[in-house]
Structure formats: C-alpha cells, structure tokens
Amino acid sequence: MNQPIGVFDSGIGGTSIWKEIHHLLPNEETIYLSDSKNAPYGIRTQQEIIDLSIKNTEKLLSMGCKLIVVACNTATTNAIKVLRNSYNVPIIGIEPAIKPAALKSSNKAIGILATRGTLTSELFTKTSELYTKDIKVIEVEGNGLVELIESGNENSHQTRDLLITLLEPMLEARIDYLVLGCSHYPYLVPLLKEILPIDVKIIDSGEAVARQTRAILQQNNLINTSSQTLRRPVFYSNSDPKVLARIINAEKENYKVSYLDF
Incomplete structure (x- = not known):
C-alpha cells in the first residue's frame, strides 16, 4: 500500500x-x-x-x-x-525508554531528562513504577532546551551551560544510563557526550x-x-x-x- x-x-x-x-x-x-x-x-x-x-x-x-x-x-x-x-x-x-535503562543499569541509578508534560503524565508514571522499583531514578525537567533547539542553538554555550546545571543531580547520583524523554533531545547528544562521564550510556526511542x-x-x-x-x-x-x-x-x-x- x-x-x-x-x-x-x-x-x-x-x-x-x-x-x-x-x-x-x-x-x-x-x-x-x-x-x-x-x-x-x-x-x-x-x-x-x-x-x-x-x-x-x-x-x-x-x-x-x-x-x-x-x-x-x-x-x-x-x-x-x-x-x-x-x-x-x-x-x-x-515514550521514554525507561525499561531498557532500568534493566541494564549496573549502578541501579538512571537519569531521565524530559519535559514536565511527560514527567507528570499518567502513562509515564505507570511505566516508571513498573520497571524502577529497585532503581534510583533522577527525573529532571529540561526547561528551556526545546526552545534552544527550535531556535538553532543546540550546540551553543548557552545550551551547554544549561545542560551542565540540569545534569548535576544525575552526576551526583552516579547514573550509568541517561534516558532522553523528548524527541528534540537526540540533537543534544554531542554536547551530552562532552559533559557526561564516558561510562554513562544515552538512550532514546528512535x-x-x-x-x-x-x-x-x-x-x-x-x-x-x-x-x-x-x-x-x-x-x-x-x-x-x-x-x-x-x-x-x-x-x-x-x-x-x-x-x-x-
């Protein structure tokens, strides 16, 4: 067809x-x-x-x-x-790839970077509860990231500085998987790889x-x-x-x- x-x-x-x-x-x-x-x-x-x-x-x-x-x-x-x-x-x-991150995490700590609309939704809550019972989950709202990407600034110093701030609680928790919970965020992977430790794996849903x-x-x-x-x-x-x-x-x-x- x-x-x-x-x-x-x-x-x-x-x-x-x-x-x-x-x-x-x-x-x-x-x-x-x-x-x-x-x-x-x-x-x-x-x-x-x-x-x-x-x-x-x-x-x-x-x-x-x-x-x-x-x-x-x-x-x-x-x-x-x-x-x-x-x-x-x-x-x-x-939806965010919570399941594979939770199942594969050795540190039992994963980060989820997403919008407020995703993190507060019923579907996200159900999926998270189902797969992360024994996992420390650091949820962070990526406030401002979509606007920066939409305006062509995904590789800017401003975006890098914002990501460093957003990722700080995840780094403190020693996550070993970062789940990208917004389809805009894969365009941030080059910057994320510069900021995150080499052993942190990045997962999206594509x-x-x-x-x-x-x-x-x-x-x-x-x-x-x-x-x-x-x-x-x-x-x-x-x-x-x-x-x-x-x-x-x-x-x-x-x-x-x-x-x-x-």
Whole structure:
C-alpha cells in the first residue's frame, strides 16, 4: 500500500524519529508535520496537548496517511489513548525508554531528562513504577532546551551551560544510563557526550519506534509493495520552514520544507 506514513511533533525534534523510520523503511513515503508554532507542548495542559494532537492527526489523515507516528513524548503520554479511540488507522507513540535503562543499569541509578508534560503524565508514571522499583531514578525537567533547539542553538554555550546545571543531580547520583524523554533531545547528544562521564550510556526511542512502525505495517498488510517511483519525503512547518530545513538537511540532503498553516 503506497499511502504515506504520517509523522508529527511539537516542532523539529520528531525528525530524530523520522530519520530512524526512513532509514529502516526506505520504500515508504512519509509526511512530516512540525507544529513549531505551538512548541513546546511540555508546558501546556493535558487538554491543550490532546487538542493539538487531534489537529495534527486530522491534517495527516486528510493527506491520505495510512499510519500515524506521534513523534513526541509529551503528546504520546498525554493524548495517545484519545487518538487511538478516535481514529481507525494504526497510531504509534513514543515514550521514554525507561525499561531498557532500568534493566541494564549496573549502578541501579538512571537519569531521565524530559519535559514536565511527560514527567507528570499518567502513562509515564505507570511505566516508571513498573520497571524502577529497585532503581534510583533522577527525573529532571529540561526547561528551556526545546526552545534552544527550535531556535538553532543546540550546540551553543548557552545550551551547554544549561545542560551542565540540569545534569548535576544525575552526576551526583552516579547514573550509568541517561534516558532522553523528548524527541528534540537526540540533537543534544554531542554536547551530552562532552559533559557526561564516558561510562554513562544515552538512550532514546528512535530505533525502537522505527521497528514498531515496521511491525505494525506488516501486521496490518500496509507495507508498500508498489514498484512506482517514490515521492521524496514531504515536510511541512507552521512556523519558519528554514528551521526545519536546517535540521533535516544537516547531512547534506536536499529535502524541500514548505510552510503550511495548520
């Protein structure tokens, strides 16, 4: 089935998820929505997050998408149940990779860097309680990080200084795993590796989401088997498209990013 996969996030961060999906499923057409106008979702109420997630999902469905990937931890943890109950296409969400970090931690101490919207959600709380009974968990709200990434400052001195402050309680607790609980945060990995001890492993959800996407496509007979030439990936932003274009073309690609009011 050669209908596209739809991916949305509260901004450019979900491209870290899109890249993993595109790498694993190169024969699938994709449409990416960057809701940068409303970023960050992490500071919004649950109802606001649900309303924004519905808006994005309906826009992607109007474009003919056969499957929706909610490439935003905050939207997943606050709105995924509503979306799945409202639409009859497969909807895949992402959430912090707490389980693998907790199971693999030798120090029995892990750090979770996420937005307030994720850390205070019911889904996050249930997942954390299930897998971290004997683990010391240091939860830190990444206040200000999404805004810095959205403004193109992910490698700036300002971002580095903020990360040093945010990570301090994790370093004091001697964590050996850092879970990135926001799809924007993989773009901070170069700085995080400079700041963290070499033995601290960083985990995000990108590869797992891509594998789950493939599995759901297969289960529902939605894999693209068409021999037609694929359209190039489609990217839309409801803010300055140059911000999304900078991130998506960082590896010398030449993808077009268009402005779309949604």
